[in-house]
Amino acid sequence: MTQVFDLHGKRVWVAGHRGMVGGAIVRRLACEQVQVLTATRQELDLREAAAVRAWLKANRPDVVVLAAAKVGGIAANDSLPADFLYDNLMIETAVIGGAFEAGVSKLLFLGSSCIYPRMAPQPIPEEALLTGPLEPTNEWYAIAKIAGLKLCQAYRRQHGADFISGMPSNLYGPGDNYHPEHSHVPAALIRRMDEARRAHAPSVTVWGTGTPLREFLYVDDAADACVCLLKHYSGEMALNIGSGEEVSIAVFARHVARAVAYQGELKFDASRPDGAPRKLVDVTRLKGLGWSAKTSLDEGLALAYADYRARLKAGAIAA
Ligand code: GDP
Numbered sequence: 101m102t103q104v105f106d107l108h109g110k111r112v113w114v115a116g117h118r119g120m121v122g123g124a125i126v127r128r129l130a131c132e133q134v135q136v137l138t139a140t141r142q143e144l145d146l147r148e149a150a151a152v153r154a155w156l157k158a159n160r161p162d163v164v165v166l167a168a169a170k171v172g173g174i175a176a177n178d179s180l181p182a183d184f185l186y187d188n189l190m191i192e193t194a195v196i197g198g199a200f201e202a203g204v205s206k207l208l209f210l211g212s213s214c215i216y217p218r219m220a221p222q223p224i225p226e227e228a229l230l231t232g233p234l235e236p237t238n239e240w241y242a243i244a245k246i247a248g249l250k251l252c253q254a255y256r257r258q259h260g261a262d263f264i265s266g267m268p269s270n271l272y273g274p275g276d277n278y279h280p281e282h283s284h285v286p287a288a289l290i291r292r293m294d295e296a297r298r299a300h301a302p303s304v305t306v307w308g309t310g311t312p313l314r315e316f317l318y319v320d321d322a323a324d325a326c327v328c329l330l331k332h333y334s335g336e337m338a339l340n341i342g343s344g345e346e347v348s349i350a351v352f353a354r355h356v357a358r359a360v361a362y363q364g365e366l367k368f369d370a371s372r373p374d375g376a377p378r379k380l381v382d383v384t385r386l387k388g389l390g391w392s393a394k395t396s397l398d399e400g401l402a403l404a405y406a407d408y409r410a411r412l413k414a415g416a417i418a419a
Contacts, residue, residue, distance in 0.1 A: 101390040104334045105206050105262065107327075113137040113161035115146060115195055116168025120275040121210060121268075124323035125165055132327065137161050147190035149198065156202035164199045164207045165326060166192070166248075174237050174307070174375045176282035181240040188244030196251045200261055207263040208330055209252050211245035211338060213315070213381050214238045215267060223344075223382035226267075226337050235376040249338040256336055265338035266329050269381050273319030273400060274407035278417050286316065286401070289353055290408050291417075293362040303365040304357075307372035310350030315380045317343045318400035321393040328391040340381035343393040349374075352397075359401035 112129060116122035117138040129136050137159055144155050146168050170180075170187035177184055192209070199207050216224045217232030234242045245267075252263035272286030280291065289306065296304045325341045333339060347355070353366050383392075395403075411417050 101332050103331050105331055107163070107331060108133050110162040111135045111137055111160060112163040112165065113139075113159065114165045114167060115139075116166070119167060119169075119171070120273060120277070120319050121271060121322060122165070122167035123275040124273065124319040125167055125326055127320065128323040128327055134163075146194055147187060149190075149194040152194040152198040153201060156198050156204075160202070162205050163330065164195065164204050165330075166195050166207065166209045168195070169210075171241070172277070172279075172282040173284040173288065174373055176279075177238040177241050178373070184240040185244050188241065189247055192244065192248035192251055196248065196255065196263065200255050200259065200263070205262060206330060207252065207261070208326055209248050209263065209265040210326070211249055211265060211267045212241070213267055213269045213340065213342070213379050214242045214376070215245050215249070215338075216379075216381075218376055222378050223380045224340070225382045226340055226385065229338070237373050237375045252338075253336045262334050264329060264333055264335065266326060266341050267338050267381065268322045268325070269315040269317050269340075269342035269379065271317055271319045271322050273404050275319070276404065276407075278408065278411075285314070285349065285352070286356070286404060287408075289356040290360060290401075290405055293357055293360040294405070294408065294412075296364055297360055297362040301364060303367050304362065305367050305369050306349065306353045307369055308349060308374040309370050310348060310353065310368045312349050312374045312376065313346045313378040313380065314349065314352065315342050315344070315346045316352065316397060316400070317341065317393060318395035318403070321395050324394075325386060325391050328386070328389055332389045337385075339385050340383050341386060342381040342383045344380075344383050345397075346378070346380045347397070355397050355401055359398065359405045
């Protein structure tokens, strides 16, 4: 595959390195000949444009990966709409605008497959963007992410900046957030089933009807796709990043039960929202760059569970 950008010797700022995706990108970049730059939350509030500009001026990255975002599962999105919209817009304008001013030569912005209309054709092609209404449970986050990818497009159109975007499907893996209410479904079920196994609880509750379909991608695979995009992609279109495989939430819950060795019953709570009925992205374009996912769901869940156990043992999982 032809390379459009040479990472060799570059200074790469991973914004959001303490998050699940940013952490995986830092791990992946260890295999490249690059210098990775990071800033902690205490050092730099990414919502503060002036602070971000000053940090960029002092640290002079050649490449920026914007993996920082206010994120959360279906309940967090629905209950914190102002935070999801405001924080994400502020981070995007500060980092993308700041990167342009600082003369950054390549920027990768990360979004999510929830940017697509609720009733988009499946698998969802990139062209489905802005063709219909969004899924209401995550529209705040989706609107912010659409604004971010449009900002990258705008800098490309107006100034020729090599700013690109990638839209991953539902991610899971080491470094996930295990908040009991605000996490995404993989972390929520790993935690709930692990607790149920240890407490010998006869059943575990899974939100919704179990019928929604989701495409799960192991986060280190997503990070590998990001490096592929940095090296091989330069274009306006935000490219989909996915495994190409979907499962129902009910089947997914059984995979988690297997990984955790939980043998109790799964009960579905239909009073909880299902969210989008289906969210499988079309990865034809990414595959065309020579990339495909490597980690099976069972392998990935075993790794995610091992990470959960290690963090629990280290006292790093809040109650
Ligand atoms: P979404 O893809 O934006 O809907 O992200 P989530 O990961 O929050 O939810 C995915 C699906 O899993 C939805 O249909 C949820 O109703 C379902 N689900 C089942 N149990 C849980 C849970 O404990 N937490 C979350 N967040 N979702 C759950």
